Amino acid sequence: MKDVQFMILRKENFNGFISQLAKTQKVMAPVAKGNKSFVFEEVTSGDQISLKYIPTVLPPKKFFMPQREPLVEFDQAKGLEMQAIVEQEKMVLFGVHTCDLAGIQCLNMVFSERPKDYNYLTRKYKINIIGLGCNEYCDEHASCNLVNANVPNGGYDLFFSDVGDYFIVHINTHAGDEIIEQTKFFEPIAKENMQDLVNLREKKKNIFKNEIPIESRDIAELFDKSFESPVWEEVGERCLSCGNCTNVCPTCYCFDIIDEVNLDLKSGKRYRKWYSCQLDPFALVAGGENFRKSRAARQKHRYYRKFKYPVSKFSRFFCTGCGRCTRTCMAGISLKETLNNLIKERVNKLWIKWL
Amino acid sequence: MDKVAIKDSKYIPKKAQIIKVTQMTPHEKFFHLVLEGGESLDHEPGQFIMVSVVGVGEVPVSVCSSPSRRGSFDLCVRAVGKVTRSLHKLEAGDVIGVRGPYGVGFPIRILEGNDLLIVAGGLGIAPLRSLINYVLDNRRDFGNVHILLGCKSPNDMLFVDELGEWQKRMDVHYECTVDNAAPDWAGNVGLITTLLPGVDIEPERTFAVVVGPPVMYKFVIKELLAKNIPERQILVSFERHMKCGMGKCGRCQIQGIYCCQDGPVFNYEKIKDLSEAF
Ligand SMILES: Cc1cc2nc3c(=O)[nH]c(=O)nc-3n(C[C@H](O)[C@H](O)[C@H](O)COP(=O)(O)OP(=O)(O)OC[C@H]3O[C@@H](n4cnc5c(N)ncnc54)[C@H](O)[C@@H]3O)c2cc1C
Ligand code: SF4
Ligand code: SF4
Ligand code: FES
Numbered sequence: 070m071k072d073v074q075f076m077i078l079r080k081e082n083f084n085g086f087i088s089q090l091a092k093t094q095k096v097m098a099p100v101a102k103g104n105k106s107f108v109f110e111e112v113t114s115g116d117q118i119s120l121k122y123i124p125t126v127l128p129p130k131k132f133f134m135p136q137r138e139p140l141v142e143f144d145q146a147k148g149l150e151m152q153a154i155v156e157q158e159k160m161v162l163f164g165v166h167t168c169d170l171a172g173i174q175c176l177n178m179v180f181s182e183r184p185k186d187y188n189y190l191t192r193k194y195k196i197n198i199i200g201l202g203c204n205e206y207c208d209e210h211a212s213c214n215l216v217n218a219n220v221p222n223g224g225y226d227l228f229f230s231d232v233g234d235y236f237i238v239h240i241n242t243h244a245g246d247e248i249i250e251q252t253k254f255f256e257p258i259a260k261e262n263m264q265d266l267v268n269l270r271e272k273k274k275n276i277f278k279n280e281i282p283i284e285s286r287d288i289a290e291l292f293d294k295s296f297e298s299p300v301w302e303e304v305g306e307r308c309l310s311c312g313n314c315t316n317v318c319p320t321c322y323c324f325d326i327i328d329e330v331n332l333d334l335k336s337g338k339r340y341r342k343w344y345s346c347q348l349d350p351f352a353l354v355a356g357g358e359n360f361r362k363s364r365a366a367r368q369k370h371r372y373y374r375k376f377k378y379p380v381s382k383f384s385r386f387f388c389t390g391c392g393r394c395t396r397t398c399m400a401g402i403s404l405k406e407t408l409n410n411l412i413k414e415r416v417n418k419l420w421i422k423w424l
Numbered sequence: 425m426d427k428v429a430i431k432d433s434k435y436i437p438k439k440a441q442i443i444k445v446t447q448m449t450p451h452e453k454f455f456h457l458v459l460e461g462g463e464s465l466d467h468e469p470g471q472f473i474m475v476s477v478v479g480v481g482e483v484p485v486s487v488c489s490s491p492s493r494r495g496s497f498d499l500c501v502r503a504v505g506k507v508t509r510s511l512h513k514l515e516a517g518d519v520i521g522v523r524g525p526y527g528v529g530f531p532i533r534i535l536e537g538n539d540l541l542i543v544a545g546g547l548g549i550a551p552l553r554s555l556i557n558y559v560l561d562n563r564r565d566f567g568n569v570h571i572l573l574g575c576k577s578p579n580d581m582l583f584v585d586e587l588g589e590w591q592k593r594m595d596v597h598y599e600c601t602v603d604n605a606a607p608d609w610a611g612n613v614g615l616i617t618t619l620l621p622g623v624d625i626e627p628e629r630t631f632a633v634v635v636g637p638p639v640m641y642k643f644v645i646k647e648l649l650a651k652n653i654p655e656r657q658i659l660v661s662f663e664r665h666m667k668c669g670m671g672k673c674g675r676c677q678i679q680g681i682y683c684c685q686d687g688p689v690f691n692y693e694k695i696k697d698l699s700e701a702f
Binding site: 355378 | 425426427428429430431432433434435436437439476478479480481482502504505508519521637638663664665667668670671672673674675677678679680699700
């Protein structure tokens with residue numbers, strides 16, 4: 070085993086590094102779109118990238134599970150020929166924040182659990198990931214510390230920490246090492262560089278504090294006791310059922326499957342499309358029964374799918390604290406506020422018991 | 425973006441050819457099918473498949489034949505919308521796509537040796553027919569068998585020929601009732617719950633299997649409990665919106681449970697307190 074875990078990349082070499090990388094494969098990175106919005110899109114040089122950005126409008130899930138992807142191609146002219154297909158592309162995602170790394174890890178679990186989803190997995194193996202640490206909060210909507218997603222927990226090939234004049238780069242995988250070898254801009258790390266990383270981590274510890282007054286190990290219990298909480302009615306009254314919160318969520322993966330025929334009316338494709346549990350027909354069945362008719366029930370379902378059900382199934386939260394759902398909600402529904410209200414309500418209940 | 429073919433995709437349907445179609449009622453058709461190459465569907469009673477009318481869409485449908493009748497399988501489909509109406513337009517010789525079987529069916533091994541009280545409401549007879557025919561094909565492995573059927577009117581009755589057979593058999597107790605009927609109807613009129621009090625069972629050794637529309641469950645289960653059938657001996661099958669059948673799309677979820685994988689057949693004891701279940 071090669072004994073090099075860390076290297077450095079000087080900022081003056083950053084543009085060269087990205088340009089070099091972009092010569093052999095697509096590089097997707099956060100790009101500023103004005104009005105505090107950022108998107109992951111293709112770049113060819115480093116100066117197109119926003120190194121300081123708040124979570125992109127859509128999370129990197131769009132590369133792993135595209136908004137609309139073909140699953141099967143069919144042609145009835147040829148005696149109902151059906152072929153399973155996947156659209157894929159070799160790419161490097163640069164600048165993935167730790168919350169989004171956590172989001173990708175959630176999706177990985179879902180789609181590699183049996184029965185395996187080979188559309189997702191085929192794409193996954195084509196994507197290399199370069200993480201980028203946040204040195205400060207993106208904004209007041211983030212709750213990444215609550216779920217420990219403000220620090221890297223694996224899930225990347227390379228990880229960049231910005232220490233001012235240069236990046237300290239953690240090499241986590243052989244694929245990451247190949248990127249280093251291929252681009253030739255990286256330099257060996259010295260002791261004082263390592264000290265810079267230690268200092269940065271210390272500084273971060275003072276900035277990132279639990280955003281919600283609850284320990285993450287107590288969240289499951291909070292949700293166990295909150296199923297009948299009036300908080301859901303409050304949230305449901307405000308919700309417009311637009312489904313934006315689930316579209317922008319890095320861990321929401323519910324989908325619809327639809328057929329589309331070409332103009333010849335014989336051939337076509339079966340697509341998988343993102344779908345939202347917040348939309349009214351989500352749980353509707355043929356008899357007309359809708360098992361989550363009220364917006365309150367649907368919002369509750371969203372929160373339970375973040376903080377309760379996946380904890381039992383996958384032993385992890387499916388909220389990364391990225392804050393996207395709050396930033397995007399037209400009705401001003403805030404994840405942090407909802408959690409705070411649940412906690413307040415529990416505390417009040419406990420007090421009533423005591424009195 | 426490169427498009428590549430994948431062999432191991434779970435979304436690729438097998439082809440099944442329609443051998444026979446029968447119009448059973450104004451809304452329901454019966455389809456008798458064989459998989460391409462004569463392959464066996466290899467399902468358990470109560471499991472479902474995803475049926476494709478290619479170009480229109482894919483929907484979950486219960487297999488209504490018993491696995492003991494191998495080499496072919498049956499579906500009973502009510503035309504309610506896009507895919508099911510297109511299915512109704514198909515004829516013998518046409519080919520559809522089939523994925524599955526999926527889900528957990530009726531726990532045959534556990535039911536063996538016990539008495540069965542089978543309660544079917546409306547289209548609920550479709551999944552139950554797979555169980556009933558399995559039981560009849562292995563009749564000596566089961567105790568007393570009661571079949572109670574409820575439907576809207578005599579015209580809505582499915583599998584009429586087979587119902588007649590069940591009525592004649594000495595080893596099955598069969599009764600049916602309709603919600604509404606013309607005056608010349610000689611049979612029972614009333615909700616399915618009216619048949620239950622009259623059924624003579626030994627609750628400790630009876631498993632009740634109930635499939636029907638959501639409203640039916642509440643009332644039928646109440647009656648079953650009143651007959652002292654233990655909660656763990658009551659089985660139900662749920663209908664939910666389903667798109668993948670593989671625990672991914674999220675459509676069929678009831679709290680932490682996925683109906684397509686953990687169900688559609690559930691033990692009442694395990695799900696009775698789950699809100700959104702009934
Ligand atoms: C486990 C299971 C077993 C079933 N077995 C049978 C059966 O044996 N025979 C039978 O006739 N029907 C059965 N159904 C119901 C059948 O799946 C629906 O009637 C069918 O999906 C309607 O599709 P459509 O395109 O014709 O209707 P649409 O035009 O799409 O919509 C009509 C109605 O059907 C509902 N619906 C649409 N798609 C689905 C879906 N994928 N899953 C559930 N509901 C949907 C819609 O919400 C709407 O209320 C079963 C459903 C489930 C979940
Ligand atoms: S974004 Fe806001 S309004 Fe839209 S569905 Fe989500 S919570 Fe409701
Ligand atoms: S629930 Fe909201 S904060 Fe949590 S991961 Fe999804 S979008 Fe981000
Ligand atoms: S049908 Fe997709 S999760 Fe159950």
